Amino acid sequence: MNNNLLQDALNVVNELIHMQLHIELDVKDRALYELAELIGSYRMARSRKITILSCCMLISVGIRKHRKLQLGDNERLARSILDGDYLIGMIYRLAVSRKEQKLLVKLSPIYKRAQLKAIDGSDVKGVAAELKREVKDYLDQYSA
């Protein structure tokens, strides 16, 4: 069932991304499956679950895009920078259009801390755990 939720979220994200941009989305991530499990376990409208999971997917993929920059080739470097920026911007567009803005109060600091870790050269694996914790907190507060 949560695989379906993940697939539905992926469909939403793919529909949002401008077709001509051809942004590759690598969502084979254990943490996203765990988030799908978590979000799926709450009693709330399925459309909200999909929106929240889509935002989590976008932040995960967006952070990863900027962790794997193609430094040797200006064209590919430019693409990877823009792709990451675009995916992060899409979180805000999606959350605003679907009235899930309060989620952004949780996500902006997570995204910020991921940058602090990246600049320090620390592992960003902790970001997934933080995302799960904050999303759970959000669901506890606003799932009704």
Added chain:
Amino acid sequence: MNKPLHEQLHLSMSEINKLLLHILQSDHELQRPSLLYSSVERLILAGGKRLRPIMALVGGRFGTPERAHLAWKAAGVLEYLHMASLVHDDIIDDSPLRRGKQALHAATDINTAVHIGNYMLARALEWSTEGESIEEDFYTGTELAALITELCEGEYDQLQHRFNFNLTLEQYLEKTKRKTALLMGACMSAGAKAAGADEAVADQLYQFGEALGIAFQIQDDLLDFTSSSEQLGKPSAADLRRGNITLPVIYALEDERIKPLLLQLHSGASEEQFDEALAAIRHSDALDRSRQFAEQYTLKAKRIIEYFAGHPGERDLQVLVAYFLK
């Protein structure tokens, strides 16, 4: 000599800079001293025209005085969003200089600079939802952040059309709207909305800012042909060398004598080929025609001011138009 724009609008540049520094300094998770802190501080202290926060604050004057402080919030977010995008743009454009100084990625490295740009965006958005009035502040940060996708689409367009000498005027305008004018329109309307102006007023101010934004971008395109590297604080004629097709190039392509000089250009073309094409454009009517085209947009902005006749903020809009007409 005319007073600086902020003085003509009775705005304090030091207050704007203080706000920008406050966004950084109030981040309790940020270590000091650190490379990140000093880099962002350096970007802020390097100055700039601060057009975007100025426009947001002018927009805020069309709301209510009780909510004017929220226009300041919009101003802070918008300038951070702009500064962050410049950091990424300099990498994408492989531009080593910004305002005559080393660009951030040249002073650090590309990976670090990308993450510093990201930090600035994230911090501004985090800051915009801090405090007690979260509900009221939602527009400020989140809706503005939603614009990032369109700004990126403008950059994608530019990337996709490098050395595309078939670019049409319509395509150029679309790219210019997304890349520059949209944010300037959003500055005016975001300031107004944050300060409680109604939708119709915010919409007119958006149109006003967008028109000025197009005029501004065309003037910026012209500077690439008319200014020296010293005047620009970055390499001159960089747009054409990178294959960015700007309005003067589109007009020059209509001249059968210049067209072949342009069509032979590509990323591996020689310095002599670029210099020859640049000289031809500089001596053609393409620059004057571009100036006239830009003026159409400042005139459009002027016409929008009529909507605000008698409003105390009308004069401020006139000041902005006069500034962009220069």
